[in-house]
Amino acid sequence: MHTDEGRTLTRVVQTCSAHPSQWDAWTADGQYLYLRYRHGEGRVEWHPGPDDDAETPESWGEGRSGVLIEWNDGTGGGAISLEDFLAAAGLVLAEGVDEDSR
Structure with a gap:
């Protein structure tokens, strides 16, 4: 995920607009990413694909998922714009x- 294609998003679907802000996203090289911002903490996870139960994704399995990026902006906030999230995560559309939107 260190290539430009791995940092460029070709599709982004907002799944929750606030508290937490979250999106399903796909990179230029086809990787699915789960983007989430809650309590001032941003997180980008990679998985085989979206799952209806993001808290306990049984289909993702060990070794097939991981955390790509994490940060804490110190605000404790629960809502963030996609533009601000991508800037903090080092991702681009x-x-x-x-x-x-769903």
Whole structure:
């Protein structure tokens, strides 16, 4: 995940707009990422694909998932814009990609 393709998102779907802010995202090289911001903490996880139960994803399995990026901005906040989240995480949207909502 250290390539430019691994840091460029080609699709982003917001799954929760506040408390926590979270998105499903896919990179240019096809990797699924779970983006979450809660209590001032941002986290980017990689998984084989989205799962309806993100807290206990049985289908992800050991060794098939991991944490790519974590940070704490010290605010304790629960909502963040996609633009601010991506800037803090070092991720970018591919040209012409818009955020989808569910």
